[in-house]
Amino acid sequence: MSEEQDKESKTEEASEKKISDAVEKGNVPFSREAALFASLLGILAILTFFVTAPVRLLTADLSRLIDDPAGFPISTGNDAVSILWGALGGAGRFLMPMVIVLMLAGLVASGFQNVPALVAERIRPQWSRVSPSAGFKRIFGTQGHIEFGKALFKLFAIGIVAALVLYAQEHEVVNAMFTDPLRLPSVLLALAMRLVATVCVVTIGLVAADIVWSRVSWKTNLRMTKQEVKDEFKQAEGDPMVKARIRAVARERARQRMMNAVPKATVVIANPTHYAVALQYDRQTGGAPLVVAKGVDLIALKIREIAERHGVPVIEDRPLARALFAAVEVDQWIPQDFYRPVAKILHYIYARPGHGAK
Template structure:
């Protein structure tokens, strides 16, 4: 296994990266949504908690100070009381839940675009297997997660201890404080604690974002053999491509030979090159190349032409000059019009005779 990892020294190709993303294998930091949620909670405490908390505390104080005003003679009365308390609690907590939800989703979207991957939610035995669980816990990644958790515990604990130590006299004096000022004191203390926690986790979140990207790219590394295999898969196996080219050439050769009997004349040099030309004013304005070939193919073109009594014209210079500039099933270039026209006049004159 170590040898396999050591052989993967090449950066992942674009195809492997796109395949990994399509399968849901994306770099994701779990600390980022937690950090953003803490920031959302801090915003709630600073801007909304006071406005939301005052009405809630007033209704709660009414229940505590005047309990006789609430009838609890039947179970229905108790149900109404619980419903009323739940409704007030929901009004107070709903903004908090919405802020935490939006913050977590925003942090996830910031890291990677959302996508639905069904393979990631399918049940797998390895997720509940004790053996797999122990192997994950005692793996390198497991120790890294333990280190992050320990760092969070120490950092948050230290910052919280510093904040509480600085306010220890005010905390002790709470028992002598007027109850009316207690909510404001608790709100101020909560803001300071959450702010301290946010500051303590900034370094962890930044490091975790970088680490997840680095680890993801490292896990996707490829060996040189894998790059070669992927290139073959994308571009096609050279042996297969050569076979396909051979088949295509054979098919083209058969089509050429089948078209030679329709030729008007054959240009030859005299055995190494051959070009079959057809000229019909009703079909094209210029002579059309039906077939061309060298050596054995040129001889085969001449054999078919002789069997079908097609004129073979020997012109070494013109044949060599035209061979590299003409394509099958296309008309000849304009620079060869005059020379070919003279030969066509000669061939047609011989046919009339």
């Protein structure tokens, strides 16, 4: 009951992060029917291209065995060993192409569904894989019912197809029993090819449906609750409260740095109560004046207070103060548009009696 409620609460589509995390852990959509279908195609290719020549060799060996069984001497142990090695070599030559083709078919089936990747998580020992309760849930759960239904469909489909193919080839099969035994392998090969090809055609629909279902089921299982979406957003973007605290600390540090720079300023241009911009100018090096502090309202009053305490001239110029505050940031040189009005203020300050070359 709790699992059903949990699934009902997962109403949000999986985020990109959750999908990427699932893929990294090896949790990807995979259709077993596609792998089985690839194996059937591999078997069909083996029967078509790789079995004809070995069957002929097998037929020749059988004919030799049937016509002259005494021609295989096994009087000593070495003779028996040589016959055994010969049989193993023939079996190896017969089976090796089949093994390679089936391996390639499996790799192609996996690569067609997902990008191949080595995932250590898939081979890491986990209790859930051997747990009896987890196995019981897998067998008797929704996925287990679906797999059971597919197995029944395949059993009935393949059984009906096999019966129809055998019924269609009834005369050839019966006649092969009364003809030369050497023709029996070729008859069985042709019958197997027809049977496998027919099964492949019949199961195409099941394979396509299973591929679609595997991806839909995978996305459904990755759905998230609204709380999970919020938690993931907090992890990705940071807790809003923490971010606000960080911004507040950064602003406080920047404000303190500005206030420490005000005593070194050359002049403070201010609106009487609302704006204040502190400029620093070095007559020895020249260049443009540098904005070392600025503020509005209480901060502007604090800048004026510090400037007056340290003997920094405060010049009231409402338009210029507003324009400088809006156009220039702290630690930036003033633009050329402000050179003339600021130069007039600096000339006035330096022309005052008792003002040193600050």
